[in-house]
Amino acid sequence: MDFNLTEEQKQYLDTVRRFVGREITPCIMALENSHVFPFDIIRKAWDLGIINLSIPEAVKGYSLDLISTALIIREISYGDSGIATSAMCNDLANAVIALHGSEAQQQAFLGPFVERPLLASFCLTEPGAGSDNSAMTTIIRKGSGGKYLLNGSKCFITNASFASQFTVFCKVGKPSSPFLACVVVPALAVEPDTAETAAQTCREIPLPCGGRIVTGKPEDKLGQHLSNTASVSFEDVVIEDDQIIGDRRLGFQYLTDVLDYARPMVAAIGVGLARRALDVTLAYTRERRQFGQRICDMPVARETLIEMWKRIEQAEMALMKAAFLVQQGAPDRGVYASLAKNLAAEAAIFCTTQGLHLHGGYGFMSEYEISKLIRDAQIIDIYEGVREVQNMIIGRELV
Numbered sequence: 001m002d003f004n005l006t007e008e009q010k011q012y013l014d015t016v017r018r019f020v021g022r023e024i025t026p027c028i029m030a031l032e033n034s035h036v037f038p039f040d041i042i043r044k045a046w047d048l049g050i051i052n053l054s055i056p057e058a059v060k061g062y063s064l065d066l067i068s069t070a071l072i073i074r075e076i077s078y079g080d081s082g083i084a085t086s087a088m089c090n091d092l093a094n095a096v097i098a099l100h101g102s103e104a105q106q107q108a109f110l111g112p113f114v115e116r117p118l119l120a121s122f123c124l125t126e127p128g129a130g131s132d133n134s135a136m137t138t139i140i141r142k143g144s145g146g147k148y149l150l151n152g153s154k155c156f157i158t159n160a161s162f163a164s165q166f167t168v169f170c171k172v173g174k175p176s177s178p179f180l181a182c183v184v185v186p187a188l189a190v191e192p193d194t195a196e197t198a199a200q201t202c203r204e205i206p207l208p209c210g211g212r213i214v215t216g217k218p219e220d221k222l223g224q225h226l227s228n229t230a231s232v233s234f235e236d237v238v239i240e241d242d243q244i245i246g247d248r249r250l251g252f253q254y255l256t257d258v259l260d261y262a263r264p265m266v267a268a269i270g271v272g273l274a275r276r277a278l279d280v281t282l283a284y285t286r287e288r289r290q291f292g293q294r295i296c297d298m299p300v301a302r303e304t305l306i307e308m309w310k311r312i313e314q315a316e317m318a319l320m321k322a323a324f325l326v327q328q329g330a331p332d333r334g335v336y337a338s339l340a341k342n343l344a345a346e347a348a349i350f351c352t353t354q355g356l357h358l359h360g361g362y363g364f365m366s367e368y369e370i371s372k373l374i375r376d377a378q379i380i381d382i383y384e385g386v387r388e389v390q391n392m393i394i395g396r397e398l399v
């Protein structure tokens with residue numbers, strides 16, 4: 001077992017840390033309060049080559065290993081977990097194309113992301129189908145012209161207001177069908193200079209091949225204000241055969257593959273956020289004095305700081321093990337992906353809650369970053385499968 005990072009991984013870490021230290025952390029509260037989607041930061045991240053990490057080399061992508069990907073996402077999340085979510089979502093949407101798409105599909109649907117900074121959406125969740133995605137009703141069904149038409153509504157979709165491509169999971173033929181398909185719908189790109197308008201409004205996207213996509217007004221969220229979340233409806237969208245990824249009956253298998261890949265990435269977001277909470281709390285408790293001593297020197301406060309550190313280290317170990325096993329395609333990768341996700345969510349929620357407490361009343365003031373971090377942390381325990389769903393996966397394997 002080798003805990004050393006490769007030279008390439010060290011270089012990546014160095015690049016991302018400098019980027020985050022320059023573009024995000026110094027102005028994070030101003031960004032948070034601006035209510036503007038940080039497309040400029042996404043563009044700069046694209047220029048540096050630290051997003052779209054799952055795109056294969058055959059399409060001129062980076063084909064990055066999962067441990068390196070997790071390290072990069074963790075560091076972006078140290079700056080802001082919303083920006084990390086938005087960036088990670090491109091890979092969430094594109095990984096299934098990289099894993100199961102034909103060569104031609106990879107060129108057609110992944111190529112544009114290598115050419116310029118674009119965003120993608122991964123569309124799984126529906127109003128009536130959250131944790132239980134088998135209850136989804138979005139379907140492709142043959143229309144009178146003999147072609148498949150996609151109809152249905154998805155909710156809570158990251159990047160939806162800006163996405164130039166939608167990866168959509170849907171039933172085949174009828175909502176009660178046991179078959180799930182994965183289809184890719186390219187749409188008009190939102191360029192960085194028009195991003196501000198897109199962030200405020202619904203988007204109606206007529207599609208040249210027929211039908212339209214409508215995205216809802218961006219959601220007003222408790223946290224992760226720097227990620228975009230909106231609903232998406234597909235209305236009679238014509239789906240050509242070459243827009244269906246792999247076998248149109250194997251979507252459930254493809255979904256499992258994507259979630260095995262994505263859960264360590266969410267864990268990386270949680271670990272980065274938890275580490276930031278520890279660092280801002282350390283900085284604060286080193287400065288703040290009560291009863292003639294620094295808060296961080298008070299035994300109970302120090303124990304809390306140690307406990308925060310321990311939770312982060314545990315989550316980090318679980319993250320690295322999960323990333324390694326998913327990369328290897330190990331049979332037990334799903335269990336470890338779920339474990340990493342749960343431990344990282346716990347670490348993020350614990351560190352932000354205790355961190356806020358150690359800030360005292362100041363932690364409750366919105367000018368202190370810990371008050372933002374505690375809001376951001378809550379979603380780590382929910383998206384990509386709530387805690388109970390991860391436990392269900394772990395429990396099923398154990399028993």
Ligand SMILES: Cc1cc2nc3c(=O)[nH]c(=O)nc-3n(C[C@H](O)[C@H](O)[C@H](O)COP(=O)(O)OP(=O)(O)OC[C@H]3O[C@@H](n4cnc5c(N)ncnc54)[C@H](O)[C@@H]3O)c2cc1C
Nearest residue numbers: 122123124125130131156157158229382383384385386388
């Ligand atoms: C900011 C944000 C971004 C998101 N981005 C995306 C995206 O890009 N693409 C996408 O497809 N989705 C996305 N989602 C959706 C997210 O994955 C779902 O919200 C999540 O899977 C939970 O589904 P739900 O909200 O319908 O909750 P429900 O499934 O209704 O669950 C509610 C609660 O019920 C309990 N529960 C549910 N199932 C069980 C069970 N089996 N056992 C015990 N208790 C249970 C849990 O306490 C759970 O928290 C996003 C959500 C948010 C908030």
